[in-house]
Amino acid sequence: MVFSSLLFLFRFLPAALLLYFAAPRSWKNAVLFFVSLIFYAWGEPVYLVLMLFSTLVDYTHGRMVERWKNQGKWGLARGAVASSAVINLLLLGFFKYGDFLIQNVNLLFHTSLAPLNLPLPIGISFYTFQTMSYTIDVYRGEAQVQRNLLSFGAYVSMFPQLIAGPIVRYQGVAEEMDDRRVTADDFARGVRRFTAGLGKKVLLANNIGLLWEEILAIQPGERTLLTAWLGAAAFAFQLYFDFSGYSDMAIGLGRMLGFHFPENFNYPYLAKSITDFWRRWHMTLGTWFREYVYIPLGGNRKGRARQVLNILLVWLLTGIWHGADYPFLFWGLYFAALLILEKFLLGRYLARLPVWGQRIYTLVLVLVSWVIFSLDSGRAILSYLGAMLGRGGLGSGRDFYLLQNYGILLLILAVGCTPVPRRLAEKLCRRLGDRPWILETGFFAAVFFLCLVYLSADAYNPFLYFRF
Incomplete structure (x- = not known):
């Protein structure tokens, strides 16, 4: 269920x-x-x-x-x-x-x-x-x-x-x-958080997931550079809104029952390094591995060689935790290598880049990681990464068709990965003075109604993290 x-x-x-x-x-x-x-x-x-x-x-x-x-x-x-x-x-x-x-x-x-x-x-x-x-x-x-x-x-x-x-x-x-104790305010906050998560899952993640499915259906040799990067972005958005939406629903349900669960995401696609990304993505898993594996192994306290070994072990285990297959092992080692490089070599150079440069660097590496994460064989991963490097050409008419169908949704998702929607809502609520609840109630009722429309139509509705 x-x-x-x-x-x-x-x-x-x-x-x-x-x-x-x-x-x-x-x-x-x-x-x-x-x-x-x-x-x-x-x-x-x-x-x-x-x-x-x-x-x-x-x-x-x-x-x-x-x-x-x-x-x-x-x-x-x-x-x-x-x-x-x-x-x-x-x-x-x-x-x-x-x-x-x-x-x-x-x-x-x-x-x-x-x-x-x-x-x-x-x-x-x-x-x-x-x-x-x-x-x-x-x-x-x-x-x-x-x-x-x-x-x-x-x-x-x-x-x-x-x-x-x-x-x-x-x-x-x-x-x-x-x-x-559950107050009326707690319960209302829980309902709003749950509805927001439901909207992220049903209205955003499910719809952009269709783009990812379309691109996976294209023959590997026909994927252009633009197609491949569109697909990687689509999966990145789907995974984020799917998993963070589920976390929002879980936190909201907990609040309705009187519990305050920890946050799991903090705008990860605004991260300025891979190290920063993993402080923002699936935070409770990162905390678990830090508290029960990394620190007991010695953490940062036992010299550079031991730190490298500890990071490798933690990320090998993180990859295995996600799945019993070689792509997950490679995915974990990929992040281990990046984190080690940032810690001992790249960190000081990254700090000199402008913020937009740091974010582009991080996003590119994260998109590559999601390709490794999402595909089930080394051959499929290498073929897709080759397309991202332009092996199938730069673009085609199909790419413009996909952009025409999904461009507005991609823009909405890009904005939705930032604090902008929350800040706009807070600003609007301040302007309404003592009546912001009218706007909030109407908005969340509309989101819930739209979700019901999609769910009633038996639309595409997977949940990606159930397989872990």
């Missing part, structure tokens, strides 16, 4: 909110756990057991860590943390990387092991990281242990961010798990 579906909007969400707000405060976590299990089971009932097992593993390990810490048995506490990590990573590895491992064993040793052919449990990459971080934070003293199993289950399975984040560390919502 996806947020941008009529089933979610008109059946699941109203029923879930009704049950949630009708429940006494002491029952709200239990109700949230219950409706979240229904949400997950709707699409993958078999793998509900897997998520419940992961929940139970880290609930019990968190309790063990607390008890052994209080008894001064630090070796046992560290063992419990290690046990939690091993169990979670084995689960993730078996379901996400099992076939990739078998494929490579067969290739290297000329064996014929049968693939597992297991579907990837939705959300496993996200909730596995959340549960692991909880146990680690309890050990570090950064989070208090949750003794109520239903409350911990509600944290792990919380439907607003279960499928694709943001990755919420327990310490960020610990107080709200035990005591939260």
Whole structure:
């Protein structure tokens, strides 16, 4: 079940909110756990057991860590943390990387092991990281242990961010798990944030995704330089508005329920370096890898060679986290190389460029990265990158046809990646004085209505990050 579906909007969400707000405060976590299990089971009932097992593993390990810490048995506490990590990573590895491992064993040793052919449990990459971080934070003293199993289950399975984040560390919502209140203003802000995300997903991401699909359908040898760059830009816009739209919907739903989830995006296409880009894109994933991998490995503290090794390892893992295939590994190493170059060589030269030069440099490299990210074979990637270098010619009549059909949308998306729309809205609201709610209500009602029109027509409506 996806947020941008009529089933979610008109059946699941109203029923879930009704049950949630009708429940006494002491029952709200239990109700949230219950409706979240229904949400997950709707699409993958078999793998509900897997998520419940992961929940139970880290609930019990968190309790063990607390008890052994209080008894001064630090070796046992560290063992419990290690046990939690091993169990979670084995689960993730078996379901996400099992076939990739078998494929490579067969290739290297000329064996014929049968693939597992297991579907990837939705959300496993996200909730596995959340549960692991909880146990680690309890050990570090950064989070208090949750003794109520239903409350911990509600944290792990919380439907607003279960499928694709943001990755919420327990310490960020610990107080709200035990005591939260939803005011009318909170709920209204949540509705507006959810509607904005729905609009980004349905009206913007889905429509520009059609351009990307059209360009992928063109024979590789017929893609011109302009076609290839148009396609890369289309996918970049689709991925941003798709994923940031989902994050907005998740944050909005959380706000309706009384939670304040962390932000996941901060105008990444305005970044002035690759380093800056990854401070703005999928921020909760970057924070997770920094806190639980990069810093424990030594971070920047152990010399240049160790820093290079740490960056390589983190980005190798980041690539693998996104998918069990060589293009994702190469994508991770591509960013590792760029980050290392910026840190030790290019940074001082970039600082001398004008801001527009820094942004062009970053955008070009990011667009190349999305080509690597989006295609499923080395041959397809090299062919597409060749087209971006002009191997198929500079342009053709087809390019002008595509620009005619999608040019206005591309312009809207380019502006939408900046703070300009928000600033214009704030300026207009100030001019309205004490009546900005009239404009806001009308605008979000119109966005919601247009989304319903598109969804009712069974239009193109994928969600890109579900495959991770």
